[in-house]
Amino acid sequence: MLLTLDFSSDIPIYVQIRNEIVQAIGDGRLKDGERLPTVRALAAEAGINSMTVNKAYKMLKLEGYIITDRRNGAAVHLSKNEDNNMPEELEDKIGLVVAEVKAKGVTIDRLVAYIREIYGADNKDKEGEE
């Protein structure tokens, strides 16, 4: 799983790390329980301050995407949402994005197709049919 960081971007590096890891979890490149590098190792590899990586990991932990323990470092954690509830903190964000997409004139079919693409739902449907 490649983490691409752009130092000339306006987005802070720790947010870039957080976003990339969340995206990788979402599209299945990072699986539940998969080990992440230690703060020091990732900082050394990316050539950034340990505090930056620490900040990103703290953010991911707080949001429930990873779990950390002192012995094994960090690992991916997929929360089981058995009630299929939309997390409250995401509702507003999604609402805003959908409104923006609608305002740009994108049809609901295109938006749904795009969401299905991100979810990998088409592939799963096809696999189910087979």
Added chain:
Amino acid sequence: MGMKILMGCVCILPMMLIFYGIMYFEGKPKGNILFGVTLWQEAFEDEKIKQMQKLYKKRLLLINIMTIALFVAGCIPKRESISMSIFMMLILVIIIAYFIPFAIANRQLTSYKLTANQTNGTPVSGEKIAVDIKAVANREPVMFKKTGLAGMIAGIIPVILEIIIGTSSDMKGYNLLVVGVLSSVGIIMFCMLFVYSRMKTDIVSTDSAVNIQVTRVRNYQLSRMSVIFIWVNTIFTFYIWIRMWADYVKVTEIVIVSLIYVIIVMAAIIVAQIKIRKAEDKYKGEYISEADDDRYWLWGMVYYNKNDKSFMVNKRTGIGTTINMAKPAGKIMMAVVGIIVALSIIGSSIWMILLDFTPVSLTIEQGKLVSNQIGNEYTINLNAITKAELVDELPDMSKRVGTGMDTLYKGLWREKDGTDCQVCVRINGGCYIKIETVSGRYYLNDEDKSDTKELYDMLTDYIENK
């Protein structure tokens, strides 16, 4: 003349070929990077970029012709010291000149990329890096640690033995310095095993398993090369230490063994780098990296990134690794190497010319025989001289410490029968005084043959009348 041929065949020409070979391969694209510039996929079909590559090769050839011309010019002077000084300067020229075409190509391509991107509307970042998270999380431990440690410890044994049962007191410091320097090479190479294991992972694919495999191959090859280096260095250190005890050692023997040592080490380095390159080529497929960290590469060759804590990083083009010049250790290392190279080249050139052109004088002053050249070389009390003999030829002898130029022999030498002798003679086609004293043997003469003969007569008169 022999020295000039040796210098040309052993040093200048191989160095020229090695630099030409390295820089020729540096001019080939590695992934989407050419001349240290990150390019877009279609760029390699661009006629202007193809033209730049051709021009780069032409410039390299021009440097080759210039180097050969300077080497031939260096062979013309009759005095060895002048030729050797020109050769020394030529080494400096080779080190710098072969990088100039690359730096020019880097500048041209960078400005072309900027123009092309502005036309296409593509933003140029130059500060984008990629990290493979899974590869970092699955880092391999240090390889060949035990074999390397054993080799390093074995390499220290001659130093310990020299301290405990060392040779005669006048040579002990010198011998200790030689074996100490050699064994320190083994220590440095052992430390490199740890540096290799901490180097950044290679990213040649979007598949982490591939990146892990390529990084593993790289670490294995580099570590194996280091261990070979450590053990060959240890054997060489033992050889040098044992030969220090020998009565008589021919210079050619030392040169041949040193050459074998260098060839084995060079072969290990080249084989390792070729295997790393092959592994990268085998696995990388059609992957084009998103990373673009051009801004951190000065002239496309020198890595300078203040934010990066890594000391060693993979080179962008060609093969091998390079150091981060923004790190204090990188700066210190380059400054030390630069000062050593500049001082040794300039200093040794001046020293050789001084040795060659400063006359040798032999006089008798206040009951003492005094031999002078750059400084006062030897002062022998006439009463201590037991025998003096005028010889036309010097005996077969090998240098232990000192100078062995075409025109001057100076310092501590050892004759074939194992006798140590102090020498300060101008090689002028005959006329040397062999002097036996209570403390040892000397070979001395004066710049002028007639003065040497005159002095010899005075000496024999003194010994007969004593």
